[in-house]
Amino acid sequence: MNNKKRRNRLDIVRDVLKAVQDKGGTIKPTHLLYKSNLSHNRLKEYVDELSGKKLIVEVEVKGKTMIQITDEGHSFLERFDKLREFTDAFGL
Numbered sequence: 001m002n003n004k005k006r007r008n009r010l011d012i013v014r015d016v017l018k019a020v021q022d023k024g025g026t027i028k029p030t031h032l033l034y035k036s037n038l039s040h041n042r043l044k045e046y047v048d049e050l051s052g053k054k055l056i057v058e059v060e061v062k063g064k065t066m067i068q069i070t071d072e073g074h075s076f077l078e079r080f081d082k083l084r085e086f087t088d089a090f091g092l
Contacts, residue, residue, distance in 0.1 A: 010080070012038070013055075016046050017077050020056060020069040027067050 007015065019035035020027045027035075033043050047067065050056045055073035059066050069077075 012036070012046060013050065014077065014080050016043075016050065017055060017069060017073050020067055021074065021077060025069050026059070026061065029065060029067060032067055 016032065016036050016038075019032055022035075023031065029043075029047075032047075033040060036043055036046070038046065047056065047058075050073070051058065053072075054070055055076055057068050057070055059068050
């Protein structure tokens with residue numbers, strides 16, 4: 001029996017933002033692809049959505065495109081993790 005739980009949309013958003021944060025706030029798109037465990041097309045959809053919500057931005061660093069987490073992205077992660085702790089405390 002397979003007990004593997006599929007990630008929901010919010011879990012994926014958190015994983016993407018956390019991957020950027022864990023790399024010092026800026027990450028190469030290919031590294032984000034590996035760390036997020038998503039297909040290229042699915043990652044692009046999330047990057048576009050998170051960019052539109054101002055949680056991440058694409059920046060040029062030494063002629064290369066990088067993905068950077070914003071202050072809003074850090075705030076989202078902090079609040080999401082607090083909510084997760086709260087719901088876990090009640091077994092939800």
